Amino acid sequence: MLLSSPRVLCLSGLDPVGGAGLQADIETLVAHRIHTLSLVTALTVQDSRNVRRVVATDPALLDEQLSVLLADARPDAVKLGLLGSAAQLPVIVAHLARLSVPVICDPVLRAGGGAALVADGFPDALRGQLLPLVTVLTPNAAEARRLVPDGVDLAGCGAALLADGCARVLITGGDEPGASVVNHSYGKDMTTRRWLWPRLPETFHGAGCTLASAIAARLALGDSVDDAIDAGQRWTQAALARAIAVGGGRRIPGRLPA
Ligand code: PLP
Numbered sequence: 001m002l003l004s005s006p007r008v009l010c011l012s013g014l015d016p017v018g019g020a021g022l023q024a025d026i027e028t029l030v031a032h033r034i035h036t037l038s039l040v041t042a043l044t045v046q047d048s049r050n051v052r053r054v055v056a057t058d059p060a061l062l063d064e065q066l067s068v069l070l071a072d073a074r075p076d077a078v079k080l081g082l083l084g085s086a087a088q089l090p091v092i093v094a095h096l097a098r099l100s101v102p103v104i105c106d107p108v109l110r111a112g113g114g115a116a117l118v119a120d121g122f123p124d125a126l127r128g129q130l131l132p133l134v135t136v137l138t139p140n141a142a143e144a145r146r147l148v149p150d151g152v153d154l155a156g157c158g159a160a161l162l163a164d165g166c167a168r169v170l171i172t173g174g175d176e177p178g179a180s181v182v183n184h185s186y187g188k189d190m191t192t193r194r195w196l197w198p199r200l201p202e203t204f205h206g207a208g209c210t211l212a213s214a215i216a217a218r219l220a221l222g223d224s225v226d227d228a229i230d231a232g233q234r235w236t237q238a239a240l241a242r243a244i245a246v247g248g249g250r251r252i253p254g255r256l257p258a
Contacts, residue, residue, distance in 0.1 A: 006220040007035045007073065011062075011092060012081030012209065013042040013054065013108075013117075019206035019252030025079055025213040027255040028235075032217035037075055039065055042084030048205055048247030050113025056084025063091045070095060077101050079216035081209055082108040082117055086125040093129050102135040102219040105166070106212035109143050112175075112205055112250060123147045132165030136225060138212045140175045158186030168225055170215075174207060185229055193226075197237050204240055205250040211236040 008029050015021035021044070026036045039062060045053040078101060083089065096103055107126055109118050123146055131137065139147060144157040151157035158169045173182040180196040215232035223231060242254030 005033060005035050006076045007037055008213070008216045008220050009037040009039070009069075009075035009078045010081065010213070010216075011039045011041050011083065012079070013044050013084065014040050015044055015046060015206070017046060017048050017205065017246060017252065019048065019204075019246065019250070020209045021081060021206075024206045024209035024253070024255070025081065025216075028210050028213035028239075029217050031235075031255055031257065032214070032221065034217050034220055037069060037073055039069075041088060042082055044082075046111070046113075046115075048245075048249030048252070050249075051111040051115040051117060054082070054084060054117055056088065059085070059087045059091045062088055063095075066091070066095045070099070075099065075101055076220040077216045078103045079213055080105040080130075081212065083122075083126075086119065086122050089125055089129045093133060096130075096133045102216070102225075103133055104136045104138065104212050104216040104219065105130060105134045106138045106208055107143050107147060108208070109146050112203065127161070127164045131161065134166035135219070136168045136170060136212075136215055136229065137161055137166045138170045138172065138208065138215065140172045140208060142175050144169075144171045154184060155186065155192070158184065158192075159190070162186060162188055162190075168229070170229055172208065172211065174204075183233060193229075195230075195233055197233070200240055200243075202240075202243055203250045204243055204253060206252050207236065207240060210239055210253045210255060 010025040012022040148157040148160040183195045214235040218228035239253035243251035
C-alpha cells in the first residue's frame with residue numbers, strides 16, 4: 001500500500017472563481033496524484049472577467065507558516081504563482097534557499113482581463129532576488145517583455161532572464177496573435193526549443209497557473225526538465241480543450257477527471 005505521495009509546495013493567490021491561483025494548482029496536482037502543501041500569498045476580489053483587488057498576505061505570517069510547515073513536511077518541488085507584494089520575496093527566498101528541490105515560478109504580473117496584479121517595482125525585485133533560485137520560469141510574452149523592458153525580442157528577454165540566474169525560461173505565446181500558440185524554451189547553453197499548439201477558439205482564465213503546476217507535477221514525479229516542460233504543455237492543452245464556463249467571462253481549464 002502507498003503510504004506517501006510526492007508533494008508540491010504552492011505559494012499562490014486565492015481566486016474565488018476557482019480558475020486561477022491556488023485552486024488551479026491543487027486541481028492540477030490532484031490530477032497527477034500529487035499532494036499540495038498550500039500557502040495563500042494573496043486574497044483576491046475577482047470574477048471570470050477580471051481581477052478587482054489583490055490583498056497581500058503579511059510577509060511575517062508567510063514566514064511563520066513556512067517555518068512551521070517545512071520543519072515538518074518536505075516538498076519534492078515548489079511552485080510559485082501570484083506573489084502579493086515585493087515584501088514577501090526575501091521571506092520566500094530565505095526558505096527556498098534551504099530546500100534543494102526544483103522551483104517553478106509563474107511570474108504573474110497582470111490578469112488576462114487587464115488588471116495589474118503587482119506594484120511597479122515588483123518585476124525588478126523578482127528578477128534580482130528570486131531568479132537565481134528558479135529552475136523553470138514560465139512568463140507569457142507580455143510578462144517576459146515587462147520583466148525585460150529593454151529586451152529586443154522574446155529571445156532577448158529569455159537570454160536576460162537566464163542571465164539573472166534561472167535555469168530555464170519557457171515563454172508562452174497564448175497572449176500573442178496568430179493561428180497557433182507558439183511557446184519557446186530557452187536554456188543556459190542558449191538551446192531553444194519551440195512548440196506550436198493549435199489556438200483554441202475560447203479565451204481562458206487560469207491557463208498559465210495550470211501549465212506551471214503541471215510542469216511542477218512532472219518534476220515532482222521525477223521527470224527531467226525537458227520532459228516536464230513537454231508533458232506539462234500537453235496536459236494543459238488537453239485541459240483547455242475541455243474548458244468549462246463557471247461565469248459569464250473566460251472559461252477555466254477542465255482539470256477534473258473525465
Ligand atoms: N488570480 C490569481 C490568484 C492568479 O494567480 C492569476 C494568474 O496567475 C490570475 C488571477 C489571473 O489569471 P488569468 O490571467 O489567467 O486570468
